[in-house]
Amino acid sequence: MAALTETIALAREDRVPRTTPSRGADALFRAAAYGCAILVLLVLVGILASIAYGGWPAFREFGFGFLTSPAWNVGTEQYGALVAVIGTLASALIALLIGVPLSLGIAVYLTQLCPGWARRPVAMTIELLAAVPSIIYGMWGLFIFAPLFARFVQVPVSNLVEGLPVVGTLLYARVPSGVGILTAGIILAIMIVPFVASIARDMLDQIPTILRESAYGIGCTTWEVVRHVLVPQASVSIIGAIMLGLGRALGETMAVTFVIGNANRLSASIFDPGSTIASRIANEFNEADGMQLNALMALGCILFVITFVVLIIARLLTRRVKVA
């Protein structure tokens, strides 16, 4: 019996080391944690520094005109960011116009309308949309969506609006191939849906049930509850969620590269091919050298500034709620 107690005691001793780490090891651990946190900071600074360093010759060469020039000519070494910047902003804006209503609809459906048994599978489906790699969205957009879009939207709409003022240029496809800025915007919309919907759903879930129930109690319909109770309560964080979606849409690369058509042309029609900053970098970077490389880096620098401003605003708006 005594022997047994002894073995148990010894076994215990094996599992839990009685010796505590020395003061030095403790300080080392602390320093390592500190260092890793600093490393995260340094990476962000490093990203900005490296891109600014790479893009500097282009900024110096073209000055402020880099932002306003539509030129992109490898032969004459004339580079400007205008087409790519407009393409980036236009496709992201289209993504928001389509993606935000979709996301909010999904969030409202999941929190207010969905029957209990279906909530988990439906939520899982929407969340899995976020896990699909962006290159797969690109393939889907180019091989499945674009042909359908060309046949059922671009051709009929182009025929309908041909010759009309304003819409005749805005919605006219010279070559109805299905790819273009609008297609890129639609694919981006689908890609930001899971992110925006997930945050919006968390916000709606956090609104005290009693508010909702009292609104229903005085006879409000679901629409009135959503419009007058839920939206005002969650508006700030929903705007934050939208900005977060915008940040993603601005920097998305592979999916856009597949479906935007990669043309350096300013066009008034959203059916026409264009390019974004990210798609141009992805397309040209490997073959570029000299001033073209610097110009691409400078484009990256502009993208950095735009997305980081958007993301900072987004985080400031959602921070209050997201900290667990």
Next chain:
Amino acid sequence: MDATTPMAAMHAAPVSRVRSSRRVADRVLRVSCFAATLIGAVVLGSILLMLIIEGLRGITPTLLTQPTPGPGSEGGGIANAVLGSLVLTFIGIVVATPVGVMAGTFLAEYGRGSKLAELVRFLNDILLSAPSILIGLFVYTLMVRPMGTYSGWAGGVALAIIATPVIVRTTEDMLRLVPGSMREAGAALGAPASTVIRQVTWRAASAGIVTGIILALARIAGETAPLLFTALNNNSWFSPNLMGGIANLPVMIYQFALSPYPNWQQLAWAGALLITATILALSVVARFVLSPKRH
């Protein structure tokens, strides 16, 4: 109820019309919310269907035994790309895990309430959604240009930079869920801070931290943009020497899907099916099996 509801009183319109307009608004909301959800589900379904139909057609006996074929040559597989992707993802996770867990530990334990922790947390959240192509440019400037060659190491580092913020965030969130009384109990036994963290808080939060690592894995496994300028691609057999371009699935899919050769396109589809199935499986495990508490 009819005339006394605030809405009806506000509009001061005939009772019956107000009621029907309210009903219509409500119906429209219900139907459009359902439609939005349906669109999401249909898109996911159509993506999966596309991958299964096209991907299964691309599966050949040599798919996982032969390297990618040269332009215009027949047959071949994607064995080198699969292996390369595994290696790159492995490097990414092996680098990101210690850094991410330690930084998350700093945020949740040592840095609580400090200005530095506040700043790191904020910038980490921004890094979490930073465009991955910019990370590619960064690693290109940092490693590819000085070394003079594309390399697997550079690709791995780029992936690590993308994975780290995910791990930092989940580690911090999970450590914060550990009740303070457990730390106090550890400290009361005379354990130094590092012992309490390693033997009490990390253990209590281990399932959540592992979930974060798997999510990070799922995130980097399909990343393409940062690999374009770092690991690039090649058609030769995988070699343990990671200098020079290294074949990997995402870049292979990108190049082959847009190529004019039918057998390349088929290989791209097979690769796309393989990579998506892997990532979706990882996400399902991480989100719905390991952490069922959420939702």
